[in-house]
Amino acid sequence: MSTMSLLAKTSKVLLETCYKNISTKYTPLRFHGFFNSPFLEDVQIKARYEVTKSPEDWKYVERILPPLTVPELPQREVFISDFKPQGENHKHKPYYIARTRNHMIPVYLKIKQRGVKKLSYIRKIQGDIWLLQKELEKFLQPMSKAPLRMQVNEFAGTIIMNGDYVNAIKHWLKENDY
Amino acid sequence: MGSSAADKALNLLRYLPRVCLANIRDNPGAVKKSRRGRGQHGGDYHGDGNKGSGQRQNFMRLGYETGNNPFYLRFPWEPYYKGHHLRRQYPPLSLEQLQLFVETNRVDASKPIDLVSIMNTGLYQIFPDKHQFGVHLTDEGADLFKCKVNIEVQWASELVIASVEKAGGTITTAYYDQHSLQAMINTKKFFERGIPIPRRMMPPPDAIEYYSDPCKRGYLADPEEISKERLVLSQKYGYVLPNIEKDKDYTLLTERKDPRQIFHGLHPGWVVNLKDKTILKPQNEDLKEYYAS
Numbered sequence: 001m002s003t004m005s006l007l008a009k010t011s012k013v014l015l016e017t018c019y020k021n022i023s024t025k026y027t028p029l030r031f032h033g034f035f036n037s038p039f040l041e042d043v044q045i046k047a048r049y050e051v052t053k054s055p056e057d058w059k060y061v062e063r064i065l066p067p068l069t070v071p072e073l074p075q076r077e078v079f080i081s082d083f084k085p086q087g088e089n090h091k092h093k094p095y096y097i098a099r100t101r102n103h104m105i106p107v108y109l110k111i112k113q114r115g116v117k118k119l120s121y122i123r124k125i126q127g128d129i130w131l132l133q134k135e136l137e138k139f140l141q142p143m144s145k146a147p148l149r150m151q152v153n154e155f156a157g158t159i160i161m162n163g164d165y166v167n168a169i170k171h172w173l174k175e176n177d178y
Numbered sequence: 179m180g181s182s183a184a185d186k187a188l189n190l191l192r193y194l195p196r197v198c199l200a201n202i203r204d205n206p207g208a209v210k211k212s213r214r215g216r217g218q219h220g221g222d223y224h225g226d227g228n229k230g231s232g233q234r235q236n237f238m239r240l241g242y243e244t245g246n247n248p249f250y251l252r253f254p255w256e257p258y259y260k261g262h263h264l265r266r267q268y269p270p271l272s273l274e275q276l277q278l279f280v281e282t283n284r285v286d287a288s289k290p291i292d293l294v295s296i297m298n299t300g301l302y303q304i305f306p307d308k309h310q311f312g313v314h315l316t317d318e319g320a321d322l323f324k325c326k327v328n329i330e331v332q333w334a335s336e337l338v339i340a341s342v343e344k345a346g347g348t349i350t351t352a353y354y355d356q357h358s359l360q361a362m363i364n365t366k367k368f369f370e371r372g373i374p375i376p377r378r379m380m381p382p383p384d385a386i387e388y389y390s391d392p393c394k395r396g397y398l399a400d401p402e403e404i405s406k407e408r409l410v411l412s413q414k415y416g417y418v419l420p421n422i423e424k425d426k427d428y429t430l431l432t433e434r435k436d437p438r439q440i441f442h443g444l445h446p447g448w449v450v451n452l453k454d455k456t457i458l459k460p461q462n463e464d465l466k467e468y469y470a471s
Contacts, residue, residue, distance in 0.1 A: 048461040049449075057457050060443030061450055063289060064365045066298040071283040080324050081278040102301070103282060 073103055087177025095127035097178045105173055109166045118164040125157040133159060139172050140165050266311045266385070268333040269304055271296065273341060274319025280327070290433045290442060292330040293354065294362050306359040315349075317341070328431045330397075339395055340411050346420040348431045352397040353389050355379035358440045365441070369450040374460070377438045377446035377469050397437060438471035445469065 073085055085103065090096050100106050106123035125132060133152050136159070141148055149162040195201060218224075226233045241250045279285040284299040293312050296302050304310040312332030320337050326346040334342075334351055342349040354362065357376045361368040381389045381398075389396040392403035393411075412419035422431050438446055447469035449458040460466065 047465060049458045050461055052457050052459055053455065054457070057443065058455060060441065061369075061452075061457070063443075064294045064298070064441055066300070066364065066366055070300075074281075074283045076281060079281050080322055081274060081281055081319070083278055083281060 070101055070103070084174045090177075093127070095125060095129060095132045097122070097132075097173060098124040098126065100124070105170050105178070107166050107169045107173070109164055110160075118162075120161045120163060120165045120169060122159045122169060123157065125159065129154050129157065129159065136161075136169065136172070140168060143168065264309065267309050268312055268314035269302075269310055270314045270316045271302055271331075272316045272318035273323045273338060275301075276315070276327075276329075277319060277323055277325055280325045287325055287327050288427075288430065290328040290330065290430065292352075292435075292442070293332070293359070294365060294441065297363050298365075304359065304363060306356040306363070311356075312354060312359065315342075326427070326431075328433060330435070334395070336393070336411070337415075340415045340417075343408055343411065343419065344415070344417045346422070346425070348422065349395050350397050350434065351389060351394050352435070353378075353381035353385055354440060362440060366452070369452050372449060372451075374449050374469075375441065375444055375446050377471075378440050380437070397434070436471045438469070 076085075079085075083103075086099050097106065108121045108123070110119040110121050111117070112119065129152055133150055137148055137150065140161075143165070144163060151160040153159070223233070238244070241248050243249070276285070276291075279296075279299055279301070280287045284301065285291055285295050289295070293304075296313060297304070302313070304312060314333040315329070315331040315338050317335055317337045320341040323341045324345050327342065328348050329342060330350045330352050332351060332353065334349060339349050355378065358378050361376060380386070386398070388394055390398035392399040392407045395404060395407075409419055422428060425431060433442065435442060440446065444450070444457075445459075447460050447465060451458065460469070
């Protein structure tokens, strides 16, 4: 019996202390994310290290950092790849097609209906879009038996046409210095 | 003997069985019996339709042939593509594209070209978490390729090696593990994390043969064997091998990384601080030993 009473006594004390602590001091804390975790401050780094500021080493760091903008086109006489930079003197032409920020011609192929429907898509057209449409039709119509279907969006400056004529259009635009 | 409720409860607990997996009961509502509510949607047919096969026929499981040896079990299993989802992938980059990158100034050919400089163009992507391990330089545009480059790729065919060497350049195939690739795909982001540059791991057993083969221009191959194979390949494809020893860009063309190194000129273990433009180099002996090649 004495052990029983001792146990009861100690458990009573334990319960009281627990109750006290639970009611007043315990606040549940759960860091379940990056943003509501406390900030790591004053980290003790045990490893010894040397802080260097050598321009020789920094040259290699700068070499591998990604450039913030697209590089300028270099002055080059011959391009072995099929790239051709845009010509000048477009001021007096009735329409203009700007290059993309990557210096490329904004003509794309859009494949829809799980590869069934192919659309050629020209962007960034300024000026007389209807004249461009006529000239393109004159160039592309011999390649197709059916009449070409073209959708001209004057407001957005785009022409969408049925069929894959991307390489032909790019070739024609390069020939005309765009 | 105590008389309070707490003491009585504690006393009782001593004689009760311990709580264990065998005697606990599920939470209320944890087990839900699948019931077909008779009047759920106004008493309709519960998706079985009206009359006929839908309601009465037993639809057998897919492939079951009423006791026949089923078709899908009739033939022995031939796992041609076993483990294909675990194989290393190398997204392609053609020689034509590389030529375009060089000509439009997206890649600087006056420096050694590696995965970092190709990723920095923003025109090529790899995802190491999708088992993509780097560039596969493909032979499209091999006949027109005319750039003198020192390029390091992860996979290249014989024709690609020949066309790069014919143009006066050098090519190396090198392996990078996934942690190194993660550091290489966006160096700025990696340096901002403030962690040391990892050391490059050795290739896995099934790749070590490729990367130590002089015919494949592996980075672990003997350089003398490689120069011999350069000559052999030029004779096979019938071109005059340009002499890079007498080239004015000899230092550029022969710049190579250490097998443990992932960035040119930066040692593994260094921490790059982009804000203060400083580099922290470890001094501990154990760290030096760990990062040494």
